[in-house]
Amino acid sequence: MELAVNIVLLSLLVTTAAALVLVRGLLASIMLTSIYGLLSASFFVIMDAVDVAFTEAAVGAGVSPLLLLLSVAVIGRHEARNAGARPLFAVLLVGITGALLIVGTLDMPAFGRADAPAHLHVAPRYLLLSGEETGIPNVVTSVLASYRAYDTLGEVIVIFTAGVAVILILASGTHRGSARPHSAPVDTKDPHTILQVVSKTMIPFMLLFAFYVQFHGDYGPGGGFQAGVIFASGIILYGLLYGLPAICRVIRPPVVELCSALGVLVYGVTGILSMLQGRPFLDYSVLADDPIRAQQIGIMVIELGVGITVASVLIVIYYAFANQFETNGN
Amino acid sequence: MTLQLTVITLLVVMLIALWRACIGPNVFDRVLAANLFGTKTVLLIAAISYLHGSPDFLDIALVYALINYISVVGVLRITELRNEHAPGDRRG
Amino acid sequence: MMLDWVSGVLLLVGSFLLLTGALGFLRFADFYARIHACGVTETLATSCILLGLLIQSDSAVPQFKLLLILLFVLLSSPTSSHALAKAAWNAGVRPRDNRGKQPLPLPPGEH
Structure with missing residues (x-):
């Protein structure tokens, strides 16, 4: 049964990818991208990779189509006709890259083989000992936030950098200082009463669920990344329906900008605290007397940092885009 | 069955x-179609979590159920903005 | 035993409704007919399938989560159909007849 479902899902995935290349309208491509995200998430669920599926659900199918829609709102929805001006060269390049990738996979061990390198190096140790060493049932969380905390710090800094880049590009010129509420509220002729009422009932649940995902990440799927995305989605939904000035009154742009840096700071300071006590960077054992308790505190604090950064960067990006198209409209 | x-x-x-x-x-x-796909994914993940017997998967279905509808709201807002920009453009 | 039957019947009814909705979505010629086909069947089909699953589980946490999912789908699915129909109308999509050729007459005051 599982094999059959896998085959069907993967063929749907290939079909979606092909359709994605063939359609011309940008909105159509965005919708296919969202379908692609949904399919990969179902596929990850069947592969038992619950945390990855969670991220794909929140990012690939939820927020990234939304950000793409916002950018289409700024640039217009039709692909330029001369987008593939040198198709032969492009086909050649893609063909060579694809061939190299396929050649590369020939060396890979068969899927699920017990003696594959991925199962021999550190993975057995993580699987066997992470429960004892960190006291956290979800192995993904303990690997991500404790054993591999350096890598995660790198990821958080990448996200922060992306936010800074968007502010620098979109908020330059007259609108310096990122999105400020210059524009008029959503047109009052057509106030979307139904959507506003329904969204108002749903947004509190979304924010609450974000907190659940944030703090339940030790026990179930989830963690800072997913929680941040869900939190930001709730805020963005409010902004879409009530307009940029309304959401800027709730969460002021300078505060979000500050928070996006604050998350990285929280993460980094946790690492430096252990250095001050003469231990390696991001060694949590200094945070409490009991080593397991220390691990749990450390993981909770850095997950919080991740969550704050991800949520604020997404909100900052939304503000920058919304500022663009709402001021263009007036 | x-x-x-x-x-x-x-x-x-x-x-x-x-x-x-x-x-x-x-x-x-x-x-x-994307919206329909979203609700079907919610159901598929819920059904698969019962086939597997692992209720953790329901969290993912819950995320979808919550944020599936944001992109539809996004589309609505964008069509409105386009109308403000170019009132003559009435093609679907 | 009895509950298994109820759950099975609910799942079957839900699947049947899903198929009818999808058939309408595939075959109808007009956009508003298509949104009607899947919007109407979706809520009942989702309720049936989720309730069928709910009956099968015996612990409280998954049942609670299924109820939450049901609540959110019941809230968001009709609303997104509404939003989409509104977006299409704003963008100038108008109802057409069964073959998708002739535009249908509109009520007075609309254009």
Whole structure:
């Protein structure tokens, strides 16, 4: 049964990818991208990779189509006709890259083989000992936030950098200082009463669920990344329906900008605290007397940092885009 | 047994939605297809979590159920903005 | 035993409704007919399938989560159909007849 479902899902995935290349309208491509995200998430669920599926659900199918829609709102929805001006060269390049990738996979061990390198190096140790060493049932969380905390710090800094880049590009010129509420509220002729009422009932649940995902990440799927995305989605939904000035009154742009840096700071300071006590960077054992308790505190604090950064960067990006198209409209 | 049948039905419905998303004809059909796909994914993940017997998966279905509808609201806002920009443009 | 039957019947009814909705979505010629086909069947089909699953589980946490999912789908699915129909209308999509050729007459005051 599982094999059959896998085959069907993967063929749907290939079909979606092909359709994605063939359609011309940008909105159509965005919708296919969202379908692609949904399919990969179902596929990850069947592969038992619950945390990855969670991220794909929140990012690939939820927020990234939304950000793409916002950018289409700024640039217009039709692909330029001369987008593939040198198709032969492009086909050649893609063909060579694809061939190299396929050649590369020939060396890979068969899927699920017990003696594959991925199962021999550190993975057995993580699987066997992470429960004892960190006291956290979800192995993904303990690997991500404790054993591999350096890598995660790198990821958080990448996200922060992306936010800074968007502010620098979109908020330059007259609108310096990122999105400020210059524009008029959503047109009052057509106030979307139904959507506003329904969204108002749903947004509190979304924010609450974000907190659940944030703090339940030790026990179930989830963690800072997913929680941040869900939190930001709730805020963005409010902004879409009530307009940029309304959401800027709730969460002021300078505060979000500050928070996006604050998350990285929280993460980094946790690492430096252990250095001050003469231990390696991001060694949590200094945070409490009991080593397991220390691990749990450390993981909770850095997950919080991740969550704050991800949520604020997404909100900052939304503000920058919304500022663009709402001021263009007036 | 009925659970397996439900999963198969869901996959067939997803195939149909994907087909509609590919052929269009207008952009709202594709949005509708993506939306349909989203709710079917919620159901598929819920059904699979029962086939597997691992209720952790329900969290993912819950995320979808919550944020599936944001992109539809995004599409609505964008069509409005386009109307403000170019009131003459009345093609779907 | 009895509950298994109820759950099976609910799942079957839900699957049947899903198929009818998808068939309408595939075959109808007009956009508003298509949104009607899947919007109407979706809520009942989702309720049936989720309730069928709910009956099968015996612990409280998954049942609670399924109820939450049901609540959110019941809230968001009709609303997104509404939003989409509104977006299509704003963008100038108008109802057409069964073959998708002739535009249908509109009520007075609309254009």
